Amino acid sequence: MPRITIKEIARRAGVSKGAVSYALNNQPGVSEATRARVLKVAEELEWVPNRAARQLSAARSETFGLVLARSAKTLSEEPFYMGFVGGVESVLSDKSYALALQVVPDLEAEMATYRKWAAERRVDGVIVVDLRVDDPRIPLLRKLELPAVLVGDPALSDGMTCIWTDGTTAMHAAVEHVAELGHQAIARVAGPPEHGHVWIRDQAFAAISRELELDVRVLHTDFSGEEGAAATRELMATEGRPTAIIYDNDLMAVAGLSVVNGLGLKSPDDVTLVAWDDSTLCRLTHPTLTAMSHNIVAYGAEVTHRLFDLLEGAGHESHLFSTPALVVRESSGPPPTS
Amino acid sequence: MPRITIKEIARRAGVSKGAVSYALNNQPGVSEATRARVLKVAEELEWVPNRAARQLSAARSETFGLVLARSAKTLSEEPFYMGFVGGVESVLSDKSYALALQVVPDLEAEMATYRKWAAERRVDGVIVVDLRVDDPRIPLLRKLELPAVLVGDPALSDGMTCIWTDGTTAMHAAVEHVAELGHQAIARVAGPPEHGHVWIRDQAFAAISRELELDVRVLHTDFSGEEGAAATRELMATEGRPTAIIYDNDLMAVAGLSVVNGLGLKSPDDVTLVAWDDSTLCRLTHPTLTAMSHNIVAYGAEVTHRLFDLLEGAGHESHLFSTPALVVRESSGPPPTS
DNA sequence: AATCCTTGGGAGAGCGGTTACCTAGAGACG
DNA sequence: CGTCTCTAGGTAACCGCTCTCCCAAGGATT
Numbered sequence: 001m002p003r004i005t006i007k008e009i010a011r012r013a014g015v016s017k018g019a020v021s022y023a024l025n026n027q028p029g030v031s032e033a034t035r036a037r038v039l040k041v042a043e044e045l046e047w048v049p050n051r052a053a054r055q056l057s058a059a060r061s062e063t064f065g066l067v068l069a070r071s072a073k074t075l076s077e078e079p080f081y082m083g084f085v086g087g088v089e090s091v092l093s094d095k096s097y098a099l100a101l102q103v104v105p106d107l108e109a110e111m112a113t114y115r116k117w118a119a120e121r122r123v124d125g126v127i128v129v130d131l132r133v134d135d136p137r138i139p140l141l142r143k144l145e146l147p148a149v150l151v152g153d154p155a156l157s158d159g160m161t162c163i164w165t166d167g168t169t170a171m172h173a174a175v176e177h178v179a180e181l182g183h184q185a186i187a188r189v190a191g192p193p194e195h196g197h198v199w200i201r202d203q204a205f206a207a208i209s210r211e212l213e214l215d216v217r218v219l220h221t222d223f224s225g226e227e228g229a230a231a232t233r234e235l236m237a238t239e240g241r242p243t244a245i246i247y248d249n250d251l252m253a254v255a256g257l258s259v260v261n262g263l264g265l266k267s268p269d270d271v272t273l274v275a276w277d278d279s280t281l282c283r284l285t286h287p288t289l290t291a292m293s294h295n296i297v298a299y300g301a302e303v304t305h306r307l308f309d310l311l312e313g314a315g316h317e318s319h320l321f322s323t324p325a326l327v328v329r330e331s332s333g334p335p336p337t338s
Numbered sequence: 339m340p341r342i343t344i345k346e347i348a349r350r351a352g353v354s355k356g357a358v359s360y361a362l363n364n365q366p367g368v369s370e371a372t373r374a375r376v377l378k379v380a381e382e383l384e385w386v387p388n389r390a391a392r393q394l395s396a397a398r399s400e401t402f403g404l405v406l407a408r409s410a411k412t413l414s415e416e417p418f419y420m421g422f423v424g425g426v427e428s429v430l431s432d433k434s435y436a437l438a439l440q441v442v443p444d445l446e447a448e449m450a451t452y453r454k455w456a457a458e459r460r461v462d463g464v465i466v467v468d469l470r471v472d473d474p475r476i477p478l479l480r481k482l483e484l485p486a487v488l489v490g491d492p493a494l495s496d497g498m499t500c501i502w503t504d505g506t507t508a509m510h511a512a513v514e515h516v517a518e519l520g521h522q523a524i525a526r527v528a529g530p531p532e533h534g535h536v537w538i539r540d541q542a543f544a545a546i547s548r549e550l551e552l553d554v555r556v557l558h559t560d561f562s563g564e565e566g567a568a569a570t571r572e573l574m575a576t577e578g579r580p581t582a583i584i585y586d587n588d589l590m591a592v593a594g595l596s597v598v599n600g601l602g603l604k605s606p607d608d609v610t611l612v613a614w615d616d617s618t619l620c621r622l623t624h625p626t627l628t629a630m631s632h633n634i635v636a637y638g639a640e641v642t643h644r645l646f647d648l649l650e651g652a653g654h655e656s657h658l659f660s661t662p663a664l665v666v667r668e669s670s671g672p673p674p675t676s
Numbered sequence: 677a678a679t680c681c682t683t684g685g686g687a688g689a690g691c692g693g694t695t696a697c698c699t700a701g702a703g704a705c706g
Numbered sequence: 707c708g709t710c711t712c713t714a715g716g717t718a719a720c721c722g723c724t725c726t727c728c729c730a731a732g733g734a735t736t
Contacts, residue, residue: 003459005722016686021724029725031684048457052399053722055390056691072424072635076417077618086410089441098460101439103427119386121341122436225622254622261624280415281619284563284592286599297410343692354716359694367695369714391692394721 004045013041024049055121063098064088064307065123069110069130072103077225077251079279080296087300088127095308097124107132111140118144125149125307131156131196149307151299154318156196161316163303166323167197170292171204171246173326174274175212177290178244182334183272185215187242189231189252191223198248205246217242221252228252232259236271243335244272250281253289257331268333278327287330294324342383351379362387393459401436402426402645403461407448407468410441415563415589417617418634425638426465433646435462445470449478456482463487463645469494469534487645489637492656494534499654501641504661505535508630509542509584511664512612515628516582517550520672521610525555525580527569527590536586543584555580559590566590570597574609581673582610588619591627595669606671616665625668632662 006020013020015034022029023038030038055061066088068075075081085101092099100123104110114137117123124147128137131152138158141148150162178186188205191198202218209216219234221227228251235242236259247253253275260267267273267287275282278293302321310316344358351358353372360367361376368376393399404426406419413419423439430437438461442448452475455461462485466475469490476496479486488500516524526543529536540556547554557572559565566589573580574597585591591613598605605611605625613620616631640659648654 003722007722017723018687018725019685022685025724027725029684034684046457048454050394050722051458051460052390052393053691054724056388056394056693057722057724059691059724061390072421072428072638073618075424076419076421076634078420079414081414082416082420083410083414085439086413086441089439090410093440093442098438099440100436101423101427102431102437103424104431116386119384120389122389225618229622251618251622254619258622258624258626280411280563280589281592284567284589284596285623286596288596296414300410341692345692355693356695356717357715360715363694365695367714372714388692391721392694394723395692395694397721 003050004047005050006047009038009041009045009047012045013038059121061122061124062096063100063123064092064304065100065102065113065117065126066129067102067104067110067113067126069104069107071105074224075103078223079250079281080277083279083296084129084300084303087297087302088304089300090297091301091304091308107136111137114140114144114146118146125311127151127303127307131162132194133196133199135196147307147310149303149310151303152196153200155200157318159316161306161310161314161318163299163306163319163321165294165299165321167200168204170324170326171201172208174246174276174292175205175208175214177326177328177332178246178272178274179212179214181244181272181332183214183242183244184335185217185240185242186244186246187217187219187235189228189235189245189247189256190218190220191248193220201248215240221248223249223252225251225255229255229259232256236260236263236265242271244274246274246276248276250275250277250279250289250291253291254281254285257285257287257289267331270336272333272335273331276324278324282327282329285331290329290332291327292324293327294322341388342385343388344385347376347379347383347385350383351376397459399460399462400434401438401461402430402642403438403440403451403455403464404467405440405442405448405451405464407442407445409443412562413441416561417588417619418615421617421634422467422638425635425640426642427638428635429639429642429646445474449475452478452482452484456484463649465489465641465645469500470532471534471537473534485645485648487641487648489641490534491538493538495656497654499644499648499652499656501637501644501657501659503632503637503659505538506542508662508664509539510546511662512584512614512630513543513546513550513552515664515666515670516584516610516612517552519582519610519670521552521580521582522673523553523555523578523580524582524584525557525573527566527573527583527585527594528556528558529561529586531558539586553578559586561587561590563589563593567593567597570594574598574601574603580609582612584612584614586614588613588615588617588627588629591629592619592623595623595625595627605669608674610671610673611669614662616662620665620667623669628667628670629665630662631665632660 010017010020019030020038023035102113126148129151150157153164219231275289275291278291282289282291348355348358357368361373440451464486467489488495491502557569613627613629616629620627620629
């Protein structure tokens with residue numbers, strides 16, 4: 001069977017191609033009677049617009065791009081990404097936009113993808129995750145004039161549209177929580193410091209611990225379970241070891257808990273553990289993990305809305321999505337008395 | 339700056355649009371000298387083909403489709419999907435194909451997406467995951483003439499191209515492992531029975547346990563951590579409780595372990611636990627979990643290769659990807675003696 | 677009644693490629 | 707030397723849709 005095009009609809013409805021286009025796109029230029037007739041014919045023929053054709057003439061692709069510069073392994077372990085993608089999708093499918101998802105090994109390849117997409121006019125805009133300190137993607141996206149929403153703190157976005165969760169306030173809340181439980185020696189197992197949100201938390205952690213006169217320590221990792229475990233092992237082996245550890249993601253917290261258990265110690269009796277992100281994982285461990293919780297699916301959805309706003313002419317603004325909330329669970333307790 | 343098109347290249351190289359097209363696509367019809375000149379100009383101008391235009395005239399989209407009919411929550415919890423997508427991507431980016439990823443709530447919506455994609459000529463082919471028993475997507479894809487590779491057992495694929503891991507052999511290996519440790523009362527915490535691979539494992543589990551004269555029990559869940567925990571709780575509460583439990587995914591196994599720990603019991607002393615998929619999660623628990631291991635990223639890559647083969651005219655065949663291998667870890671042990 | 681607006685809708689030129697068809701020139705051959 | 711064949715490369719039709727430019731008809735205005 002031949003494809004159904006607007007030409008065929010035009011023929012059957014007895015109008016011109018142009019009129020059909022106006023009718024189907026809810027644009028002025030046709031009478032209500034004609035519009036109704038055209039829509040009816042289109043419905044009967046089960047017409048679906050050809051994306052390529054529309055894209056070619058309208059110079060819009062109706063596609064947003066998302067590049068993830070992480071290994072497939074990391075992506076599958078980190079619940080963050082899939083949840084985020086799910087949130088993005090939920091908004092996109094409502095507006096029948098598509099998502100171009102690309103998984104690449106590093107930032108260099110990510111930037112190459114943006115160049116390619118911009119040249120091909122492949123996407124109408126992009127969502128940029130894992131914002132870095134002095135992020136090289138920002139000048140590139142500016143140069144390419146590719147509309148973008150950055151997921152990260154306005155302190156790092158250099159005036160481009162961004163949306164962020166308040167890591168500073170959250171970190172304060174986390175530290176205050178363990179401090180109130182009586183902990184004095186607190187460690188932080190953090191992600192790589194070049195990551196923007198890690199950097200923000202580093203600053204906040206330093207500030208609040210100075211303020212509360214705590215004895216703190218920070219270990220940077222690559223976010224993986226392995227390094228989270230290694231960091232925990234190192235912390236637990238030191239003289240005057242910390243009695244509370246705050247992790248930068250769930251995976252490392254779970255790995256840390258496993259190390260603690262493996263050493264014959266118990267949480268919270270021997271050490272209080274706090275995770276970050278609060279995926280289901282935190283409720284599947286024993287003891288369940290206290291965590292900074294935020295709604296990642298909603299985060300993805302919100303970001304996508306902002307990108308639509310941007311395309312509709314909204315200015316470059318920074319939007320606070322939400323402040324993660326502390327969910328206290330079994331892994332929180334007072335420090336050991338000895 | 340204006341977009342660079344083949345027209346511009348033609349002007350600069352002093353040839354026609356058509357000649358440029360032939361030259362750039364390595365097709366006969368131009369002399370080597372001309373081809374070289376055109377390629378040089380294209381290079382200088384950093385020309386990139388406009389996808390929409392090519393798609394419109396060549397009727398190829400250079401895009402594969404993947405629909406995931408799961409909630410964003412499930413997707414983020416299950417390490418399988420992101421790993422699989424990563425594998426697909428790795429092959430796609432080599433051939434500069436794109437992935438259209440869509441997340442939908444149910445099978446109905448998934449089929450609607452296929453209809454839309456087929457009508458829009460949006461994708462050149464699709465990858466179908468989570469094959470069901472009597473899967474309604476198979477007749478639909480046939481009708482739509484949408485090239486597809488099914489991820490699932492040939493017993494369910496009705497002659498369409500499929501690629502599968504040998505769940506039957508794997509289940510035999512898993513049961514034999516616990517039987518050899520001396521377990522007699524064995525339970526299986528399974529996914530929803532309408533899922534093809536669950537069904538295959540159900541069959542295999544029944545067969546092998548009959549053969550080895552074991553005392554078995556099967557509980558079906560929705561694959562979630564919550565239901566995995568609930569099933570484990572139920573199993574552990576029964577008279578003559580099982581001394582070994584085989585789970586259908588990692589998430590439920592981790593949840594099950596947490597229930598066991600919560601009851602004050604220990605694995606493997608009180609119960610042997612076996613997970614399925616072997617994501618990093620299995621090495622992050624304490625004790626670490628014995629699991630059926632397969633390489634999900636490679637699986638995604640292999641499936642994608644098959645789809646390319648299919649488009650190049652390969653016949654409908656079923657391909658065995660691999661048989662999951664049992665990785666024995668700390669959660670395996672003999673049954674309690676009492 | 678003549679003029680001016682307004683508005684519906686036709687015609688057709690793109691968008692940037694691909695490809696069928698045709699022509700001009702070069703070499704082969706009788 | 708004339709004809710025949712072969713090939714490089716030009717010409718232009720298309721793919722399906724959008725959007726500008728136009729004209730015609732009807733209503734309002736004077």
